[in-house]
Amino acid sequence: MMTAVKNASGGMATPWSKARADFPLYTNGRRKIAYLDSAASSLTPEPVLAAMDAYYRECRANVHRGMYAESEDAGARYDGAREKIAAFLRAAADEIVFTRGTTESLNLLAYSLSRKLGPGDEVVISIMEHHANLVPWQQLAKERGFALEFIPLAADLTLDMRAARALITPKTKIVSVTYASNVLGTVVPVRELADLAHAVGAVMIVDAAQAAGHRPIDVRELDCDFLALSGHKMLGPTGIGVLYGKRGRLEALPPFMFGGDMILDVRKEDSLWNEVPYKFEAGTPNIAGAIGLGAAIDYLGKLGLDAVRSHEREITDYALAALAKIPGVTVYGPPSGSDRAGLVSFTIEGVHPHDAATVFDRQGVCVRGGHHCAMPLLRELGLNGTLRASFGVYTAPEDVDALVAAIIKTKAIFNV
Ligand SMILES: Cc1ncc(COP(=O)(O)O)c(C=O)c1O
Known part of the structure; x- marks a missing residue:
């Protein structure tokens, strides 16, 4: 009823x-x-379209670089969106990296984290991962020689937590799972997996593409080290996403792309990276997209x-x-x-x-x-x-x- x-x-x-x-x-x-x-x-609601339209009409300039009012206004709207996302995930603003979406966030993590992995190491994912949380690990496993393990499903199509407990061992360096399956709708006990991962010193990653915007998310409560989401799946525009990372984890992570705002100093022989989160935002970002995502969060906040x-x-x-x-x-x-x-x-x-x-x-x-x-x-x-x-x-x-x-x-x- x-x-x-x-x-x-x-x-x-x-x-x-x-x-x-x-x-x-x-x-x-x-x-x-x-x-x-x-x-x-x-779908995208009017207030999201209006926020993006207002950026293009009122302060169409690049962020962070211009020393004039329009650029400062654009920067304030862009970083304002970062603060909204931080509050939405119960994180700090400098723990929010803008990406193109979940796929890019997960690729960034796979490339940067697997630099330190090799034979004898294991990455644990589940059998119900979207290709975005499977293929990067699979391809890097072939390149670096670490093993990729899959947590199976129980007969009732929930995640087999008994198998998870057996699979997550001191060899495990990364556990990366979806919060909710895009095929089955199965919701994964992410906090329990984070505890298992942390007990063996592994990094915990959550693919929140199907959870963000559909249920409240508190990254501190989940105790995940990283979390990825896509704006277009939560009433926001396409081409914008988020990588949340615990501040210490982001600081320790090598950058994935080079150029633009991610740089502090460049000499002929080497370069110095900007502070987090800018270290991961190379090139001109999707300014309108971030602003639209901020408006989507406002909209969802009003609905509750x-x-x-x-x-x-x-x-x-x-x-x-x-x-x-x-x-x-x-x-x-x-x-x-x-x-x-x-x-x-x-x-x-x-x-x-x-x-x-x-x-x-x-x-x-x-x-x-x-x-x-x-x-x-x-x-x-x-x-x-x-x-x-x-x-x-x-x-x-x-x-x-x-x-x-x-x-x-x-x-x-x-x-x-
Ligand atoms: C669980 C899950 N992860 C990752 C993705 C990839 O998201 P995007 O295409 O926005 O990068 C999707 C998209 O359907 C998804 O459902």
Whole structure:
């Protein structure tokens, strides 16, 4: 039974109905859609667009370099966004590095941290990692000779913590896991893994791409050393992301890219790096993107992250209950009642996910079909792909109803 998301007449109640009006894809879009692909990229609300537009119109200049008012204004907005993100993660501003997204943050970590790794060392990840948290470690393992270990899943598709305890040993130098699986919705007990990692002196990294903006995150409580997120998955613009690092860890980490603001002094024979976080921000950054991400955090703050989480949870439960009633539909994910991200992966017996997604599109239902950049997980599950419906602050029960109608239509077309 939906409570907080539906009013007595079955329409949407505030604040979600109000939120929906803020998203131009609903108000100005080319057609009426049920947008169910938020795990790939969320929609962007008006205040985020307005903040970026204001930067371009009011103080379009580079940051940190100009000695004039417009540049100082741009710098203040850019570093102001850094402070908002710091508060959002309960971190300090100098622990926030702007990147292009989770993929870049994780590549930066893999390249910089693995410089000290070699034969005999181990990096532990899980079998449900997105390729962004798998392929960099895999390729560097081949180059440097360290081993890559995978924490498996338990039968109920939660992370097998017994196996994790056995895998994390004094040989382990890095543990890098997703906070929430982009395929299964499984939420990982990150703090427990951080304790296991720290007990053997390993570095703990969290891929928060599917968690940030969907639940409150306190990096001190998680006790992770590093955390990566993407702006475009949390109502922000594309091309901007964050790498959080404990200050001491960032200071000890060698830079990954060279040039621009990351430099303090250059001589012919050597160079001196700027202080953190600038040491990791080479070249002109995505100024408008950072400002937009700051505005997204303001927007989420007004809704309240606890409220966002329970809204997405209720929509997820509504979807799980609706899909369970359709013959031939199989849902993949942890059992009901477990902590879950706001997404549902499923298959329709006898229909390839790509074919189903194409039929859905004709009904205005936007979902993702395929391997979701998690091929080892799909192989482990014995699947060539799934359909994935994923939710955001603007998702309404009627979107899930449209999905159910699209599934029934697809079954009729394919005669299954
Ligand atoms: C769990 C997870 N990690 C990493 C990524 C990569 O994010 P981005 O493409 O924004 O770098 C994604 C994107 O889907 C993801 O779901």
